[in-house]
Structures are given as structure tokens and as C-alpha cells.
Amino acid sequence: MVINLISDTVTRPTPGMLRAMWAAEVGDDVFREDPTVNALEEKCAAVFGHEAALFCPSGTMTNQIALKVHTRPLDEVICDEMSHIYQYEVGGYAFHSGIAVNLLKGENGILDAKMVEAAVRPRFDWLPKSSLVVIENTCNKGGGSIYTLETIRSIRAVCRKHGLALHLDGARLFNALVETGDSPESIGAEADSISLCLSKGLGAPVGSVLTGSRSFIAEARRVRKVMGGGMRQAGYLAAAGIYALDHHVERLRDDHAHARMLASALAGLPYAANIRPVQTNIVIFDLLPPLTPATFLEFLSKNGIKASAFGPQTIRFVTHLDVSREMAVQVTGVLQKWGG
Numbered sequence: 001m002v003i004n005l006i007s008d009t010v011t012r013p014t015p016g017m018l019r020a021m022w023a024a025e026v027g028d029d030v031f032r033e034d035p036t037v038n039a040l041e042e043k044c045a046a047v048f049g050h051e052a053a054l055f056c057p058s059g060t061m062t063n064q065i066a067l068k069v070h071t072r073p074l075d076e077v078i079c080d081e082m083s084h085i086y087q088y089e090v091g092g093y094a095f096h097s098g099i100a101v102n103l104l105k106g107e108n109g110i111l112d113a114k115m116v117e118a119a120v121r122p123r124f125d126w127l128p129k130s131s132l133v134v135i136e137n138t139c140n141k142g143g144g145s146i147y148t149l150e151t152i153r154s155i156r157a158v159c160r161k162h163g164l165a166l167h168l169d170g171a172r173l174f175n176a177l178v179e180t181g182d183s184p185e186s187i188g189a190e191a192d193s194i195s196l197c198l199s200k201g202l203g204a205p206v207g208s209v210l211t212g213s214r215s216f217i218a219e220a221r222r223v224r225k226v227m228g229g230g231m232r233q234a235g236y237l238a239a240a241g242i243y244a245l246d247h248h249v250e251r252l253r254d255d256h257a258h259a260r261m262l263a264s265a266l267a268g269l270p271y272a273a274n275i276r277p278v279q280t281n282i283v284i285f286d287l288l289p290p291l292t293p294a295t296f297l298e299f300l301s302k303n304g305i306k307a308s309a310f311g312p313q314t315i316r317f318v319t320h321l322d323v324s325r326e327m328a329v330q331v332t333g334v335l336q337k338w339g340g
């Protein structure tokens with residue numbers, strides 16, 4: 001069996017999840033008549049202490065809707081240069097929202113309040129207007145790096161002071177929370193909106209949820225529709241999300257243990273360098289020349305392991321629900337075999 005470390009999006013629904021999907025009660029969600037979608041939205045809003053939530057096909061859509069609802073054309077969003085909204089959403093901030101982006105260089109994708117405050121533009125007719133800060137927790141390109149609650153609180157204080165909204169791209173928020181022990185409500189209290197992916201480490205096949213105030217979500221629902229994201233009997237998918245939240249949160253710790261196992265194997269190997277600190281389920285490291293990602297990935301592939309290049313000399317491994325402890329051990333064995 002292939003061990004797939006390309007992403008935590010590659011998981012297949014478990015038998016229990018499939019049973020929950022099969023049994024879902026559904027209706028037409030565009031008319032808000034899908035009881036399972038409604039239940040998922042209520043559950044997610046409650047988890048973060050927000051008033052309302054919206055189920056969407058993807059995390060790109062939840063982020064893009066948030067950017068659109070929080071800003072007006074000619075505004076500017078402040079975020080880290082590694083942010084998913086900047087790197088991997090096709091430049092949608094410009095396309096959908098007509099806004100500029102003010103990129104900061106945090107530590108492994110993690111910003112602090114000082115940097116954010118320094119990036120807030122003074123109000124002049126010739127400048128874009130700072131209106132939104134986006135933080136990503138955990139930060140994918142930062143190697144699954146985590147925000148402390150303290151840092152989030154201090155960034156929120158800056159946002160309040162300058163009248164900016166704060167959106168949290170929490171695609172992998174539960175990976176952070178199981179490590180820090182912070183409650184979802186404590187994070188929810190600091191963010192105007194949260195985007196949570198159900199289809200990453202939580203193991204659902206499809207879907208993300210956007211949470212926020214009642215008025216924010218009412219507007220978000222309209223933007224979802226114009227983006228073509230109004231789904232009909234989406235309860236089959238929402239059922240997978242509910243199941244994931246009920247069964248797959250605590251086990252994220254296992255993924256983190258497996259990621260640490262891979263990182264410590266790499267630490268002793270002569271071809272791997274600059275292993276980013278592993279805080280959750282992502283391992284990012286560089287290959288020392290002359291070894292190239294193409295050669296290394298082919299070697300892994302011949303040994304039944306899939307992974308991906310994450311830069312000219314960089315490799316990323318992501319652990320998840322479909323990578324067992326035995327598989328992680330097997331990967332460490334293969335890593336040690338290279339060149340030896």
C-alpha cells in the first residue's frame with residue numbers, strides 16, 4: 001500500500017464516517033432546508049462561540065468570502081507572505097475583492113502585534129486603506145507553525161485600536177488547539193471570522209466552514225451564492241464534517257507524533273538540512289545539493305512513498321488519518337536507506 005505524505009487532504013472517509021453520510025437527513029440547503037447542514041453550522045458556531053456559520057465546498061471559498069465581506073475595493077489586507085490567501089488562492093483577493101495585499105515576513109509564517117501595527121497605513125487619499133488582518137493557524141508553508149493565544153490576543157488588540165477586522169484562516173486550527181490546549185472559544189473570542197477545513201486532518205472528503213457574527217454570515221451566504229457555492233443536498237457532506245468533529249480531533253495528536261518521528265529521523269541524515277521546527281503534522285526540510293527533489297521523490301516513490309516538492313530544494317511531508325504508526329516507522333526506514 002502506498003504511503004501518501006503529499007497532504008492531509010488525501011484521506012478517504014472511514015467506514016464510520018461513510019455510515020454517518022449514508023444515514024444523513026437532507027434537504028435543499030439553498031432554501032436552508034437541509035437539517036444536517038444546519039446542524040453542522042450550528043455546531044461550528046457554538047464551538048467557537050460565534051453567532052453563525054456557513055458550510056462551503058472549500059477552504060479557498062471560505063477565505064475568499066471572508067476577504068470579500070470584510071473589505072471594500074481599494075482596501076488592503078495585512079498578512080504573512082507565506083499565507084495561503086496570498087500563495088495558493090490564485091490571487092483571488094484581487095480578482096474577487098479588488099483589494100491590495102501588504103505582505104509581512106513573520107517567523108515561519110507567524111506574525112506578531114508589533115509587525116502588524118507597523119503595517120497599518122495612515123489614512124491618506126493616495127494609500128490603500130488597511131481594513132483586515134489575516135492570520136493562519138497553523139501556518140502551512142511555515143511548517144505547521146502555531147500561534148500562541150497571547151500573540152493572537154495582542155494582534156487583536158492592534159486590530160481593535162485601528163478599526164481592522166481579524167480573520168483567522170484556521171484550515172488546521174484543531175491541529176494547533178490539541179497541542180496548545182487552548183479552548184476553541186478562547187480563539188473564537190479573538191477572531192471576527194474563522195475558516196475551518198473539514199477536509200484536511202479532520203478527514204472529511206469535502207468541505208470547510210466559515211464562522212462569524214449573524215450579519216457577517218448573512219452577507220457571506222450571498223457571496224457564497226454568487227461564487228457558485230450554494231449546494232443542494234449538501235447534508236451528506238455535512239454529516240461527514242459532524243462525524244469528523246466528533247471523532248477525529250483528539251487523534252490529531254497521533255499525526256503530530258508521527259511527524260516528529262519523521263523529523264527526528266531526518267535530523268540524523270547527511271542529505272537533509274534546515275528541518276523546520278515541527279509543531280504539528282507538517283515536516284518541511286531542504287535537500288543538500290547535489291540531491292534534488294526530483295531524484296529524492298523518485299527514490300521515495302520506488303519505496304512506496306508519495307511526497308511533494310515544496311520549493312526548488314525543499315520537501316514537505318504531511319501526516320494524517322491514513323498514515324499509521326507502522327507506516328511512519330516504515331518511512332523512517334526508507335529515509336535511512338538513501339545513499340546507504
Ligand SMILES: *Cc1c(COP(=O)(O)O)cnc(C)c1O
Pocket residue numbers: 057058059060061063084085136138139140169171172197199200208
Ligand atoms: C488547504 C488550506 C486552505 C483551503 O484549501 P482548499 O483546498 O481550498 O479547501 C486554506 N488555508 C490553508 C492554510 C490551507 O492549508
